[in-house]
Amino acid sequence: MIEVSRRGFLSSTLVGGGALSLAVTVGCGSSSPTRVRHAEASGELVANMYITVMPDGRIALAVNKAEIGQGITTGFATLVAEELGVPIDHIDVHFADSHPEYRTSFGMHQTGGSTSTHEAFGSLRHAAAAAREMLVLAAAANWRVPVAELAVADGRVRHAASKREASFGELTRHAARAPVPDHPRLKPPSEFTTIGKVNRRIDARAKVDGTAQFGIDVTIPNLVHAVVIHGPVYGARARKVMADAARTRAGVIDIFAFRWGVAVVAEKYWQALAAANDVEVEWSQGQAAGLDSEKLRLAMRATTADGTTTRDDGHAPRVLGEARTKLEAIYEAPYLAHAPMEPQNCTVKVDGRKAEVWAPCQSPTVVQAFVANAIGGDSDQVIVHTTLSGGGFGRRVVADFATQAALIAKQVGRPVKLIWSRESDMTQASYRPQSMVRMQGGLSAEGQLAAMSAHCISQSITLSSGAILNAALPGPRALRGVVVDSLLAMFSTNSMGDLFATEGIKDTPYQIPNLRVDFTPVRTKLPVATWRSVGHSVNGFAVESFIDELAHAAGQDPLGFRHKLVAPGSRQRRVLDALAAQSKWGEPAPKGIGRGLARHQSFETEVGEVADVEIVDGRIKVRRVYCVVDCGIAVNPNIVRAQMEGAIIFGLSAALDQEITVAGGVVQQRNFDAFPPLRMFEAPEIVVQILDSDQPPTGVGEPGLPPIAAAVANAIFALTGTRLRRLPLQHAWDQRGEK
Amino acid sequence: MKLVVNGTSIDVEVPAETPLLWVLREEVGLTGTKFGCGRALCGACTVHVDGAPRRSCVTAVGDVAERPVTTIEGLASAPALHPVQEAWIAENVPQCGYCQSGQIMTAVALLRAKPAPTDTEIDDAMSANLCRCGTYPRIRRAIHRAARSLRGEHE
Numbered sequence: 001m002i003e004v005s006r007r008g009f010l011s012s013t014l015v016g017g018g019a020l021s022l023a024v025t026v027g028c029g030s031s032s033p034t035r036v037r038h039a040e041a042s043g044e045l046v047a048n049m050y051i052t053v054m055p056d057g058r059i060a061l062a063v064n065k066a067e068i069g070q071g072i073t074t075g076f077a078t079l080v081a082e083e084l085g086v087p088i089d090h091i092d093v094h095f096a097d098s099h100p101e102y103r104t105s106f107g108m109h110q111t112g113g114s115t116s117t118h119e120a121f122g123s124l125r126h127a128a129a130a131a132r133e134m135l136v137l138a139a140a141a142n143w144r145v146p147v148a149e150l151a152v153a154d155g156r157v158r159h160a161a162s163k164r165e166a167s168f169g170e171l172t173r174h175a176a177r178a179p180v181p182d183h184p185r186l187k188p189p190s191e192f193t194t195i196g197k198v199n200r201r202i203d204a205r206a207k208v209d210g211t212a213q214f215g216i217d218v219t220i221p222n223l224v225h226a227v228v229i230h231g232p233v234y235g236a237r238a239r240k241v242m243a244d245a246a247r248t249r250a251g252v253i254d255i256f257a258f259r260w261g262v263a264v265v266a267e268k269y270w271q272a273l274a275a276a277n278d279v280e281v282e283w284s285q286g287q288a289a290g291l292d293s294e295k296l297r298l299a300m301r302a303t304t305a306d307g308t309t310t311r312d313d314g315h316a317p318r319v320l321g322e323a324r325t326k327l328e329a330i331y332e333a334p335y336l337a338h339a340p341m342e343p344q345n346c347t348v349k350v351d352g353r354k355a356e357v358w359a360p361c362q363s364p365t366v367v368q369a370f371v372a373n374a375i376g377g378d379s380d381q382v383i384v385h386t387t388l389s390g391g392g393f394g395r396r397v398v399a400d401f402a403t404q405a406a407l408i409a410k411q412v413g414r415p416v417k418l419i420w421s422r423e424s425d426m427t428q429a430s431y432r433p434q435s436m437v438r439m440q441g442g443l444s445a446e447g448q449l450a451a452m453s454a455h456c457i458s459q460s461i462t463l464s465s466g467a468i469l470n471a472a473l474p475g476p477r478a479l480r481g482v483v484v485d486s487l488l489a490m491f492s493t494n495s496m497g498d499l500f501a502t503e504g505i506k507d508t509p510y511q512i513p514n515l516r517v518d519f520t521p522v523r524t525k526l527p528v529a530t531w532r533s534v535g536h537s538v539n540g541f542a543v544e545s546f547i548d549e550l551a552h553a554a555g556q557d558p559l560g561f562r563h564k565l566v567a568p569g570s571r572q573r574r575v576l577d578a579l580a581a582q583s584k585w586g587e588p589a590p591k592g593i594g595r596g597l598a599r600h601q602s603f604e605t606e607v608g609e610v611a612d613v614e615i616v617d618g619r620i621k622v623r624r625v626y627c628v629v630d631c632g633i634a635v636n637p638n639i640v641r642a643q644m645e646g647a648i649i650f651g652l653s654a655a656l657d658q659e660i661t662v663a664g665g666v667v668q669q670r671n672f673d674a675f676p677p678l679r680m681f682e683a684p685e686i687v688v689q690i691l692d693s694d695q696p697p698t699g700v701g702e703p704g705l706p707p708i709a710a711a712v713a714n715a716i717f718a719l720t721g722t723r724l725r726r727l728p729l730q731h732a733w734d735q736r737g738e739k
Numbered sequence: 740m741k742l743v744v745n746g747t748s749i750d751v752e753v754p755a756e757t758p759l760l761w762v763l764r765e766e767v768g769l770t771g772t773k774f775g776c777g778r779a780l781c782g783a784c785t786v787h788v789d790g791a792p793r794r795s796c797v798t799a800v801g802d803v804a805e806r807p808v809t810t811i812e813g814l815a816s817a818p819a820l821h822p823v824q825e826a827w828i829a830e831n832v833p834q835c836g837y838c839q840s841g842q843i844m845t846a847v848a849l850l851r852a853k854p855a856p857t858d859t860e861i862d863d864a865m866s867a868n869l870c871r872c873g874t875y876p877r878i879r880r881a882i883h884r885a886a887r888s889l890r891g892e893h894e
Contacts, residue, residue, distance in 0.1 A: 067835075068835055069833075069834030069835030069836070069872045070834070071834070199831070200828070200831060201831055201833065203833070203836065204827070204828045204831060204832075204833055205820075205828060206836075207833035207836030207839055208820070208824040208827040208828060208832075208833060208836075208839055208843060209771070209811065209812070209814075209815075209817065209820060209824060210769070210770075210771020210772070210810065210811035210812045210840050211771065212836050213770075214773075214837060216770075216773070216774060217770040268761070268765050268766075269761055269764075269765060270753065270757050270758065270761035270762070270765060273758075273761065274754070274756075274757070339871060340835070340837075340871055341773070341775050341781065341783055341835065341837040341838045341869065341870070341871050341872075342773070342775075342835070342837045343774065343775070388835070388836070389835060390773070390835050390836070390837025390838075391835045391837060391871045391872060392835075393871070419774070421777060422775065422776040422777055422778070422780075422781075638831050639831075642831060642834060642874070642877070643834075645873055645874075645876055645877075646834055646872045646873035646874070647873070648873065649873025649875065650871065650872070650873050653871075671776055671777075671778055671780055672776055672780040672781050672869060673778075673780050677869050677870075677871055678873070678875075679866040679867075679869065679875075680861070680862050680865040680866045680868070680875045680878065680879070681862035681863075681866045682866075683873070683875035683876060683879075685876065686876055
């Protein structure tokens, strides 16, 4: 958990006229007092960087996270409602504009790693409790009664003995004079009335009546619209642009080549779209020319050299050599695009070396850095307004779309909204890397797992994220470059392994006396990035498929085999026990149905899943998924269930059908017909159970995904005796028996 | 060219082949209808033309001149909601929310044709509307709930 120092978090000074101004100085290296407001003038109590109490008693809550569907605005409002003592519908949420104060995630203003609720459970509740105590102190002073005799509920402070009460709005001016408490009292879970009790979403109404404003809906004065024609191969540049007819079309402002392709700019987007159809381009070869995903796969399978070891317990190689029963298996996973429903888009207004940006983005900090770089300015001269995002899944941490929009805005001298086509979104993604894991396991004579090794081979996401690392580091750009370059050099030589490639294996909760995990990087010129659950998405499939294979080799029940491998009293055991009860594991599966089980811990959350699978006319059909999750305190249980359902369906799309293949450097899948997400008729029934917990919340957006592919593969084995080790599973099933 | 959108007549000056989606978004100013794929593969742009669902991203605006077009904004008069929208809220359907205008428009048309749809009929009507957040199980529940509500059965 990221702890924010109290005095760094809140400090106050009295200024002229006795009004209070609050200088908020949280975050990474910033100490500039930027949020100065005078409650006496406006009646607005800026309690801290998150919370402002308005004179009418409503609460303005600045959320420094992206709403990409995970329900974070509802979650944050819930935390504030609980500690401030207001009904959740008194809270008006807005997204915090980029500012160093809001860089609360590893020095970045960013949403990722399923960390937001975990992070806010301390800091945001503290902020709300501090604001509540300021309001209570104000009432106590007004009424000359002891603080201990006051109670807070429904946005009001009450003194029962004298029957006096005041709304928060009536107390803001006096509260502004109250000291900012260092150690406000936080409620213990036993006193929660909102956390864990609210089951609706505060953004549901706007998302069903068409009023929700996504990035693509932004409009500002004097705005023009742009399409970028991207080359067939990633990184290709336009050598020749033939656009004479297109230039004469109504509304067209400019058509020009730049390093990302060809920009077509018009007054209206539909004009740009029509003009783009009239543009012909001759392309250079492109940086990814020559990449062939099938050849890459074969090269990865041929890799035998040791990699960099990221975990080494006991003597895995020796024990594997001596094992009574030794298993070896290779698991493979393809490139994947994120394909969020809202294609990448960005609105930018450039003014010299300053810029203002409106974007559906997961990282305002990265957008600032990329836009600053594009226009030759500095990050702190770029203001980023985060909008709602139509899905994210890790894609919107990268901000290539913002670079392109900024370059175009600079070129045409007017504010620009760039909207990518679906084809650009799919072929210009920063992909989940194509990956391979070679697993080896050794069973003792008693059927115990004595040793296991995993060799992960994939393109390094860390290495592909140099520009993002650069954005994350404070300090002068030149210095950051040196630091990042030396960091990347270490990843480049693989002397540090990779931040993501072996996650979920190197930190496995399975108690295996001899365990070794290695990583060997693959190099290509196609960018890769975080994709929902990142390394866990591949490694959960590999480990949980392999554990299933080991259980069958040992002649043991897959659940019982896992049960023995995890510590007594652990959350893994609790989840397995609950999953067994929920799914009636051990009872015979209905005729024609295979049952498969997998569990995985990621982002500090443990999830177990059982899939009921059948095969109908050669098609893998997942009928039902049981899911048990231990994510600490569930701030909004309904949203936790929704995230499990969503991660399972997102994961099933990838497990069953989706892959990005590359031939001659050209990504072969360009739209949803070739990269099919699961559809309504294929969606299984999903039964989610959240385990009770009094522990702080852990990740929710991603951890439902890693077990599902293995659960399905294990079910197919139970049903047919055929072990599928390559994703997507439907392709593997169709090609079973072939080499 | 004259368009009739949500009961209001509007004159727009655009070439007849312009996709209805962008005319709605840029000329009429109704942004609740979303762009997802541009090829009628995802359903995010679904509107009603003459009461039937149409993919506005591949519908030439000239084809719908003077025919009634309904968008998500026109399902009910604010602040009222259509029973399908109310069911969506009751079942907590939306996650990112981007596809939901199209989902709701398709569902409204389904319930108009089939007041008590079976699961199979829901699958048949809804399977061309994609959702990357995976809200399908809740959409199914919300459609059943809305169907009960439209038939006058109370929860």
